[in-house]
Amino acid sequence: MTSADPGAPDVPLAPGTPPALLRVRDVAIVHDGAHTAVPASVSFEVAPGEVVLLLGPSGSGKSTLALATNGLIPQAVPAELTGTVSVAGLDATTTPVATLASRVGMVFQDPDAQLITGTVLDDVAFGPENLRLPVDEVLARTEAALRRMGLWERRHENPDRLSGGGKQRLAIASALALGSDLLVLDEPTANLDPAGIEDVYDALAAVVADGRSILLVEHNLDAAVTLTDRVVVLDADGRTIADGTVDDVLRERAEELHALGVWLPVSATAALALRRAGWNLPRLPLTPTELRETLEATAPPVPSAGSAAPDGPERATDLRLDLHSARPVIEVRGLTLRRGRREVLHDVDLTITAGEFVAVVGANGAGKTSLLQAIAGVIPPPRGAVQVAGTDAARIPLRDLSRRIGFVFQNPEHQFIAHTVFDELAHGLHGRHLTDEAIRERTMEVLTRFGLEGKADVHPFLLSGGQKRRLSVGTALVGGAPILTLDEPTFGQDRARADELLRLLQGLNDDGTTIIVVTHDMQLVSEYATRTVVVGDGRIVADAPTRDVFADEALLRRSGLRIPPLAAALRGVRRHPSLAGVTRLDDLEAALR
Amino acid sequence: MTATIDPYAVEAPSRGFLAQLSPLAKLAGPLPAMLLLIFARDLATPAAFLGLAYVLVLAGARLTGRIALLLFVAVPVGAAVVGLALSLWADPARVDRSVPLLSVGDWTLYLGAVQIGLATGLRLAAILALGFVAGLTTTGPDLVRALVQQLRVPYRIGYTALAAFRFVPRFGYELEVIRQAHRVRGAHAGRGPFAVVARWWGYIVPLLAGAIRHAERVALAMDARAFGAHPDRTERYLLPWRRRDTVFTGALWIASAVILIALFPWTL
Numbered sequence: 001m002t003s004a005d006p007g008a009p010d011v012p013l014a015p016g017t018p019p020a021l022l023r024v025r026d027v028a029i030v031h032d033g034a035h036t037a038v039p040a041s042v043s044f045e046v047a048p049g050e051v052v053l054l055l056g057p058s059g060s061g062k063s064t065l066a067l068a069t070n071g072l073i074p075q076a077v078p079a080e081l082t083g084t085v086s087v088a089g090l091d092a093t094t095t096p097v098a099t100l101a102s103r104v105g106m107v108f109q110d111p112d113a114q115l116i117t118g119t120v121l122d123d124v125a126f127g128p129e130n131l132r133l134p135v136d137e138v139l140a141r142t143e144a145a146l147r148r149m150g151l152w153e154r155r156h157e158n159p160d161r162l163s164g165g166g167k168q169r170l171a172i173a174s175a176l177a178l179g180s181d182l183l184v185l186d187e188p189t190a191n192l193d194p195a196g197i198e199d200v201y202d203a204l205a206a207v208v209a210d211g212r213s214i215l216l217v218e219h220n221l222d223a224a225v226t227l228t229d230r231v232v233v234l235d236a237d238g239r240t241i242a243d244g245t246v247d248d249v250l251r252e253r254a255e256e257l258h259a260l261g262v263w264l265p266v267s268a269t270a271a272l273a274l275r276r277a278g279w280n281l282p283r284l285p286l287t288p289t290e291l292r293e294t295l296e297a298t299a300p301p302v303p304s305a306g307s308a309a310p311d312g313p314e315r316a317t318d319l320r321l322d323l324h325s326a327r328p329v330i331e332v333r334g335l336t337l338r339r340g341r342r343e344v345l346h347d348v349d350l351t352i353t354a355g356e357f358v359a360v361v362g363a364n365g366a367g368k369t370s371l372l373q374a375i376a377g378v379i380p381p382p383r384g385a386v387q388v389a390g391t392d393a394a395r396i397p398l399r400d401l402s403r404r405i406g407f408v409f410q411n412p413e414h415q416f417i418a419h420t421v422f423d424e425l426a427h428g429l430h431g432r433h434l435t436d437e438a439i440r441e442r443t444m445e446v447l448t449r450f451g452l453e454g455k456a457d458v459h460p461f462l463l464s465g466g467q468k469r470r471l472s473v474g475t476a477l478v479g480g481a482p483i484l485t486l487d488e489p490t491f492g493q494d495r496a497r498a499d500e501l502l503r504l505l506q507g508l509n510d511d512g513t514t515i516i517v518v519t520h521d522m523q524l525v526s527e528y529a530t531r532t533v534v535v536g537d538g539r540i541v542a543d544a545p546t547r548d549v550f551a552d553e554a555l556l557r558r559s560g561l562r563i564p565p566l567a568a569a570l571r572g573v574r575r576h577p578s579l580a581g582v583t584r585l586d587d588l589e590a591a592l593r
Numbered sequence: 594m595t596a597t598i599d600p601y602a603v604e605a606p607s608r609g610f611l612a613q614l615s616p617l618a619k620l621a622g623p624l625p626a627m628l629l630l631i632f633a634r635d636l637a638t639p640a641a642f643l644g645l646a647y648v649l650v651l652a653g654a655r656l657t658g659r660i661a662l663l664l665f666v667a668v669p670v671g672a673a674v675v676g677l678a679l680s681l682w683a684d685p686a687r688v689d690r691s692v693p694l695l696s697v698g699d700w701t702l703y704l705g706a707v708q709i710g711l712a713t714g715l716r717l718a719a720i721l722a723l724g725f726v727a728g729l730t731t732t733g734p735d736l737v738r739a740l741v742q743q744l745r746v747p748y749r750i751g752y753t754a755l756a757a758f759r760f761v762p763r764f765g766y767e768l769e770v771i772r773q774a775h776r777v778r779g780a781h782a783g784r785g786p787f788a789v790v791a792r793w794w795g796y797i798v799p800l801l802a803g804a805i806r807h808a809e810r811v812a813l814a815m816d817a818r819a820f821g822a823h824p825d826r827t828e829r830y831l832l833p834w835r836r837r838d839t840v841f842t843g844a845l846w847i848a849s850a851v852i853l854i855a856l857f858p859w860t861l
Contacts (some may be wrong), residue, residue: 015803030597063795067813068815072813072817074817076812076813076816077813096822097816097817097819098816098820098821098822098823099822100821101816101817101818101822102819105817106813106814106817108810108813108814110810112763113806113807113810113811113814114760114810114811114814115759116755116756116811116814116815116818117755118734119733120731127816127818127819129824129826129827129829130818130819130820130821130823130826131819131822131823131827132823132825132826132827133827134827135829138827138829139829150768158761171814174818175818178818178819194810195766373773376777377774377777378773378774378777379773398776398777398779399779402778402779407777409770409773409774410770411770411803412771413799413802413803414767414771414774414799415774415775415777415778416798416799417775417778417780417795427778427779427780428778461799461802465791475778514657519716542608553773
């Protein structure tokens with residue numbers, strides 16, 4: 001099936017050229033039951049010591065390709081693979097996965113799905129044990145890998161106790177212990193908070209320093225780009241359309257990639273906006289530091305945008321004034337909440353007014369989800385602590401409460417209760433003395449609003465990920481709730497899907513829905529939320545307009561958060577005062593106008 | 594958060610002699626007695642085995658607060674409750690009616706019924722206590738290792754089962770979230786057995802969908818770490834069958850035989 005490799009691969013190597021660790025040639029993969037090949041045709045190589053970043057729009061087959069690099073596709077996951085995948089000269093489609101495992105180490109997206117045994121030490125030793133290495137060798141490799149990842153001191157602990165970033169470092173250690181020279185990571189930071197992302201990239205820097213190679217599928221380019229040597233880009237069908245150095249691909253062809261739907265570092269996106277506004281930026285900056293330095297060295301175009309009064313801050317102030325006069329829809333007073341024996345919220349006060357877009361942020365375990373759940377009645381709040389639209393939430397029957405405030409769970413599947421998409425939405429309208437006709441009409445209206453009109457008779461579990469998410473938002477709103485609360489709605493999703501959801505929320509917010517969202521995605525917060533509430537240790541440690549919160553780096557760090565890349569780049573800019581303090585791409589465009 | 598069972602909870606290294614024995618010896622030793630107790634009908638035999646099991650556990654395992662609570666509160670109370678409940682239930686026509694204990698109207702509780710009930714409660718307690726010999730001193734991973742190393746259970750099955758232990762707390766948490774979500778949406782609200790069945794049925798689909806996806810991911814992660822590469826794998830913790838395991842098992846079998854012969858609880 002795969003032996004027809006044009007141009008005899010491994011023989012004609014120029015002297016001094018290291019042989020490729022991974023060679024992917026014309027690879028197309030058709031999943032069982034699918035009709036089209038995704039990816040359609042991928043070719044690239046990874047040389048020893050190289051860090052290759054694999055980019056492409058959502059659905060271009062990046063994860064599928066990652067699974068093919070160690071033979072999991074087609075050997076463990078049924079699929080038809082044409083073309084060649086060879087690992088150090090071995091055909092990855094026929095060499096057993098177990099043999100390839102000592103050459104290609106895999107790190108997946110979900111940190112919890114990579115824990116196998118009971119202690120950190122046993123988990124890393126699991127791979128070498130499978131290779132039947134002698135006990136001494138197993139222990140030596142395990143110790144080396146754990147020390148490299150900074151986990152040796154925690155070797156006797158249950159891996160469950162590690163943070164998300166810690167679990168991913170453990171997964172990297174497990175891959176290193178197998179002796180792999182090539183690490184393949186598939187969205188390793190998608191499920192992590194900002195501190196965890198930093199943790200993983202520190203670990204990867206150590207891996208690179210040891211001279212190993214990395215193939216990285218990642219949407220968080222701001223973290224990845226400093227590590228990367230070469231970039232391979234797939235188009236929407238999964239064909240290689242670019243393969244070159246960071247300079248050649250990301251800097252030279254940024255506009256083309258942007259148009260294709262490939263995510264760029266936020267600094268690069270900002271620089272593209274500056275270019276469109278007439279700024280002369282010949283070398284596209286890719287990191288916050290580069291963007292800042294570029295701006296300091298560049299004169300603003302004439303007519304000067306730098307001297308005009310910026311719109312951004314004005315807008316935020318206006319909003320703030322509006323809010324004070326607006327009607328409060330949620331009032332939390334002295335909320336203290338216990339879960340089991342632990343007090344998770346201590347005496348919290350919070351007022352949210354109609355039409356706000358509020359982000360609740362904080363480190364894992366800070367109490368942000370508990371706060372949101374108490375507000376929405378998912379966990380019953382104590383009497384008198386939470387007022388929703390002027391009524392004590394503890395006294396409203398749950399069914400009525402869900403008509404005043406909708407709650408969207410992290411995983412949409414958890415809240416599906418009916419057998420068709422239509423019934424899923426109509427459920428929220430039953431028991432309200434509406435005629436069948438009225439229910440039908442209202443349901444179809446919501447289906448259309450969320451782009452699901454063609455899916456009315458489909459089982460909710462058979463929808464695509466993005467459709468499931470839209471349906472879960474629809475079910476929360478169908479009863480007419482004017483407030484929508486969401487728990488980590490972008491957790492584990494790729495950037496495109498996250499962006500689609502946020503645009504949807506923005507549209508709802510523009511139409512008057514109050515939005516409260518718990519998240520750890522800082523760029524998302526800075527792009528959409530007008531107000532940010534920082535929760536730390538069960539208390540509210542900051543509550544202010546988003547840009548003010550992001551101006552206080554010490555506070556963010558203390559709360560396990562990090563400044564989003566755009567704010568990080570612009571806050572140090574001295575030459576263009578109108579840009580300093582901008583945190584949103586939209587505000588940047590506004591400031592340039 | 595929810596209380597979850599952690600099969601991997603790190604326990605302090607046990608000092609008792611039971612921890613030094615092979616898990617298989619601790620299972621095999623009490624097993625004949627456990628099986629034969631099912632058919633015993635008297636009070637003395639289960640009492641003797643209960644005593645034997647308590648002596649073994651108290652002498653051979655480190656007495657933590659949890660174990661003490663189990664042995665001295667949970668088991669006696671449980672046995673008494675079960676025993677008394679069964680004595681009310683026993684068919685009065687078939688018990689020894691020589692000594693009436695309590696009369697309410699024309700219903701009388703006889704000593705014979707209480708004896709039968711307590712014998713059953715005691716029997717259950719004795720079987721349970723014999724199970725504690727292995728249960729309180731063996732971890733899941735050790736049992737799997739012993740099964741793989743001594744009984745030649747294929748390691749692919751053993752270690753996969755071990756990895757599946759990890760699912761338990763995860764599913765507990767996931768179920769809790771699903772229940773919250775369904776409650777908020779008012780799914781199958783209401784009382785009565787039918788509403789309860791409908792409610793739980795509604796949890797199954799999302800729970801299974803999550804479970805299958807998680808299992809697939811774990812399986813890929815295991816494959817990617819060369820699981821199943823060879824017919825066997827390196828065992829870092831050896832759990833050999835030692836002479837003391839033979840002695841323990843043999844001694845327990847002999848003790849069981851002595852008790853059973855001395856008290857012979859069956860009428861032929």
